Amino acid sequence: MLLGYNTNGLAHHRLTDALRLMAEEGYQSVAITLDAGALDPYEDTAILARQTATVRELLDGLGLGRVVETGARFLLNPRTKHDPTLMDPDPVRRALRVDFLRRAIDLAVALDAGAVSFWSGVLRDGSSEDAALDRLAAALRPVIEHAETQGVRLAFEPEPGMFIDTFDRFARLDERIKHPLFDLTVDVGHVHCNEPRPVADYLREWGPRIANVHIEDMVVGVHEHLMFGEGTMDFPPILAAFREIGYTGGLHVELSRHSPMGAEALRGARTFLAPLLRP
Numbered sequence: 001m002l003l004g005y006n007t008n009g010l011a012h013h014r015l016t017d018a019l020r021l022m023a024e025e026g027y028q029s030v031a032i033t034l035d036a037g038a039l040d041p042y043e044d045t046a047i048l049a050r051q052t053a054t055v056r057e058l059l060d061g062l063g064l065g066r067v068v069e070t071g072a073r074f075l076l077n078p079r080t081k082h083d084p085t086l087m088d089p090d091p092v093r094r095a096l097r098v099d100f101l102r103r104a105i106d107l108a109v110a111l112d113a114g115a116v117s118f119w120s121g122v123l124r125d126g127s128s129e130d131a132a133l134d135r136l137a138a139a140l141r142p143v144i145e146h147a148e149t150q151g152v153r154l155a156f157e158p159e160p161g162m163f164i165d166t167f168d169r170f171a172r173l174d175e176r177i178k179h180p181l182f183d184l185t186v187d188v189g190h191v192h193c194n195e196p197r198p199v200a201d202y203l204r205e206w207g208p209r210i211a212n213v214h215i216e217d218m219v220v221g222v223h224e225h226l227m228f229g230e231g232t233m234d235f236p237p238i239l240a241a242f243r244e245i246g247y248t249g250g251l252h253v254e255l256s257r258h259s260p261m262g263a264e265a266l267r268g269a270r271t272f273l274a275p276l277l278r279p
Helices: 015-024 045-062 091-111 129-150 167-177 188-194 199-209 235-245 256-277
Strands: 002-006 029-033 065-069 116-118 154-156 182-187 210-215 217-219 222-226 250-253
Touching: 002 065, 002 256, 015 029, 015 045, 015 256, 029 250, 045 091, 065 091, 065 250, 091 116, 091 129, 129 154, 129 167, 154 210, 167 182, 167 199, 182 188, 182 199, 188 199, 188 210, 188 217, 188 222, 199 210, 199 235, 235 256, 250 256
Parallel strands: 002 029, 002 250, 029 065, 065 116, 116 154, 154 182, 182 210, 210 250
Antiparallel strands: 217 222
C-alpha cells in the first residue's frame, strides 16, 4: 500500500508546491482533484498541455503514484456545488458531466495515472430506483467507451447522500455496466458512516474491484471527514484487511476542509498512518 493524499486538502497551494510537500512528508501517491487551480480541464489547450507535462515530470521525479479525482465543488457550476451530475434529469446537463469525465480520462492518460475516480451525484427528481439506475447506466456508456479507447481504469465511489451511496446500490449498477474497466473507489470513512457491517468485511468482499482508496476518520451516521483520532473508526483491522486482499495502490487521505491548515494536516495524517502501514 502507498500512503497518499488528495490535493483537495491542499487547495490553497499551487499544485506543484502541494506535490513537493507530499513527497517531503514521505507520501508515495497523490489523488489529483482536477479544479480551477489544478489542471483545469477547460484551460486553453496549449496552456493545459504545458501544465500537464510539468506536473507529469514532477510526479515522475518525486516517485509519486497517482490517480485523477473529479470531485471539484464548483468547476462546472460556480453557484451550485457538484452540479450538474450524471443523475441530472436534463440530458443536456448530464452531457456536461460526461464531457468533464472524458476530459479527466484524457488527463489521466497524459499523467500516466492509475485510475479516474468519480461518483453518481444526487437524485433530485423523484424517479424510481430502477429508472434512476437506467439513467445512470446510459450516462456512463460514453464515459466507459472513452475509457476503453484510452485504456483507463474507472473507479466509481459510493458516496453518502448521493444516489449510489452503498455497496448494494453499486452492485445493482455494476450489473447494468459489466465492464472490465469499471471498478471501485472505496472511501473507508463512507463505509463506516453508511454501512451496517465492519469496514473490513466489505474490503474482503470487493477486494479485486478496488482501484482507489480514500481514508480519513469519521463517525457512524455523520458524513464529515475528520482528522485521524477525531472519529470512531478502528484502523488496524481496516489496514489488515487491505493487506489480506493484496491491495497495493494508494491510500489517499481526503481532508478537503482542512486546506486552511493544509501542511499541518498533511503532517498529522502521516504521523498517524505511517506507523500503521509498517510491516
